[in-house]
Amino acid sequence: MRLSMIDNLVIVESPAKAKTIEKILGKEFHVTSSMGHIRDLSKKDFGIDLKNNYRPEYIVPDDKKKIVSELKKLVKDAKMVWLASDEDREGEAIAWHLSQELKLDPAKTRRIVFSEITKNAIQSSIQNYRNIDENLVNAQQARRILDRLVGFELSPVLWKKVKPSLSAGRVQSVAVRLIVEREREIINFKTSSSFKAIGTFEYKDGNNKNHQLKAESNKKFNDKKDAVTFLEKCIGSTFKVLDVTKKPSKKSPSPPFTTSTLQQEASRKLGFSVAQTMSIAQKLYEAGFISYMRTDSVNLSQFALDSIEKVIKKEFGNEYAHIQNYITKTKGAQEAHEAIRPSYVEKREIEGNNSEKRLYDLIWKRTVASQMSDAQFEKTIANIEVSKASEKFVAQGEVFKFDGFLKLYIESSDEENEEETKGLLPPLIVNQILSPIEILAIQRFSINPPRYTEASLVKKLEELGIGRPSTYAPTISTIQNRGYVIKEDREGKQRQFITLKLKGSEITELSQLEHYGKEKAKLFPDNIGMIVNDFLVEYFKEILDFNFTARVEKEFDDIASGKMQWTKMIDSFYKPFHKNVENTLEVSDYSKGEKELGIDPVSGKPVIVRMGRYGPIVQIGENVAHSEEKPKYASLLKGQQLETITLEEALELFNLPRKLGDFEGKEMIVSIGRFGPYVRHDAKFYSLKKDVDDPYKISPERAIEIIVDKRETDKNRIIKTFKEDPDIKILNGRWGPYISFKKLNFKIPKGSEPSSLTREDCLKIIESPQVKKKQRNNK
C-alpha cells in the first residue's frame, strides 16, 4: 500500500515517538523518524579539514543510508516538512543535518519543538514553528569536532606509547581516572579503630511500670585504655536525664526518575547493570508503558500530574497527595524530555517478563511517590549525665506522625550505614535517674571510601556534568571492553574486634570475629587502566581535569547564544593541544608501569614488575644489551596488580614450573598458562580446579587424580559419530551436548535426544537460518 499525497511530513528521532504523535495529529500528518543522527564526521583524516578553518566533512554512515533514502522519498511528496527532533543541541543539529542532506526547501520546512508528548504541547508547537537555530547547531558542531580531535589525537599517542587499540576521550578517560584514584585512596587507606559505648538502662515510672532504653556515648574512645577508663568511671556513677528535646522533622520524596537516577535505583534495588536497565527500559518504552528513558529532566507534564493526583487520592486518600514539579539541578542538563514515568499511571501492572515488571513497578512507585506528601516524624533526643565522667550518653528516638510517601517508596542509598538504635523512646522526664543494666564498649573500625559501582560512577559523572543520558551505559561498557576497568566481586575478610562489657561492677573483655570488605559488582582498575591513566594525567592534565567538560560546555553555551564563533573556540583549544600531542610523542618514554620491588636475595639482582606484551610480568635482573645473561621472567597471576604486588609474592612466581614426580613412567610438571594453572603429563595438559588446587602446593597424589578424572570425562565426551561424515560429531561439553562441525559448534534444540540424532538431523541444525544469523552477529 502506498500513501497518497501527504501534505505534512513530521520527522522525529524515535519510531516509538512517531507512532504516538501520529495518533495525536491525525491523518493529515504523516510522522516518521530519523533514528537519531543521520550524518557524522568522516573517519578519513579526522573528518575535519585542519587547513581550512576546521571545515567538517560529513558523511551518511552505512547503517543510515537506507533511512536517508526512505526519507528522501517521503520528503519529495510532502508539501510541508516539520522537523521535530529534540529541543536541545543535538536535536537542533539533527534537524539541520536533515535539512542539508534531504536538501529541504526553506520555504517548505518548519522547525518545531515540544518537551512532552501531549496533545496541547504538540498542537501549540505547530502554531509556534520557527527556523533552525544556527548558533545552536554551531555549538553542536564545536562539541562534535572537539570530541573527535581529542579522541583521534590522543588514542594514537597511546598506541605508540602504551599499547595498540587503546582509546582515550573527554568522557571515558575521566571515568577511568575516577576509578583509579578511588582505588589508590583505598590502597593507601589506614584503618583505625575506636570504641563507642552503648548503655542499656531501665527505670520505673510513677505507676511503678518498668521501662528500658538504649543510649550511645556522645564521644568515641580512641583505644581500649580510654574505653576501660570510661567504663571504670561508670561504676558507681549515677545516670541522670539532663534534658529531653523533642522536635518535628520531615522527609521529602525524591524527584521522579532521570536516566541516571533510574540506573542507580535499579542497581541498588534490583541488582541490574546500567546496560540491563537501559535495554529493559527500551522495551517498556517501545511497548508504550513508559515515557522516554534517556532524559536528564525531572519535569512531569500537567497531564501526568493530574492523573497521578487522581491515583494517589483514590489509593491513599487526599492527605497523601502533594502535587509539585521539581527543578532540575543537574549540571549541563538539556531537558528535552519529561522525567521517566509510566505513560498511563492508572496502569499499576504491565504484561511482560519478570525484569520488565519489576522495573516498571519501580518507575511507577517512584513517580507516584514524588507527588505524595512529606513523611512527618517527631525526633526525641535525651542527654544522660554520667556523674563521675565528663562524657554523656545520648538516647535518640523517632516516631512517625505521618508516613506520607514512605507508605509507598523508600529510596536506597549507596552507603551501607550502620544500623542505629532508633525507635520509640519511653516517656522520659528531666532529672529521672536511670539504672544501668549493662554498658558495652564496642570496637569499630573506620571504613575505606567505597569502590564505584557502574551506577554510582554514572552518578559521579553526572555530578561533574560529564556524559549524557544516551552515553552513560555505552561509556561504562567501553572502559570495561578496553580492559581499563573490571567489574568484580571480592571475597570479604575477617578480623577480630573487642567488646568490653560492664555489668554490675565487673568489666569483662570479649573478642569476636566480624566480616568486612566484601564487594559485589564493583569497578576495579586493571593494570593497563592505571598505566594509561598515569600517562594521560602526566601529559594531558587539561583534558583529564574533572572540570574540563564544564569549561568547554560554557564555551559551547557562548556559541549557542551567539557570543562566540565556533571556529575560534576550536582553534584556541586545538593549537596548544596539538602542540602538546607532538611534544609528548617526542619526549615521553614507552610507558609500561615499570617498578622495582626490591632485590632478589638469591641472585642479588633487582626484581622488577612491568607490563609485558602478553600481560603483567615480573623479571629478575635488568635487560642489558649484548649481554649473554637474560633476565628471568614470570607472569603475574590473575588478580595480582602491578600496583600492589609485594616482593615476596613476586618471587614466589618463580617457583613454577614445578616437577611433581613421575606417573606411569612419565614426568608431571605443574605450571600456569594462559588459561590458568595446569599439570602437564605425557604431552597433555590438565587444568587444575579453580579455587581448589594451588599450583605451588599441589601434591602428586592430587595431580594424578586430576589426570585420571580428565581421562574419564574425555571418554564420555563423544556421544556419537558418523562413519559416512567424519566432520560431524555429537559431543558432551561443559554446557551439555552439542554438535561439532568443522570447528564450529551448534546447540542441540531442546527436546531432542542427542544420542538418537541422525546425520540428517545434525545437518538440519547446522543449516538452520537462526543459527546462520547468530554466526553473522558474532562476527
Added chain:
DNA sequence: CAGTGAGCGAGCTTCCGCTTGACTT
C-alpha cells in the same frame, strides 16, 4: 564461551551523541 598451553609480523585500532536495525520481489 565448546577446549587451549605457540611467539612471523601486515594492517588496523580510536572519540561522543543521537537512535534502533537485522531478511525477497
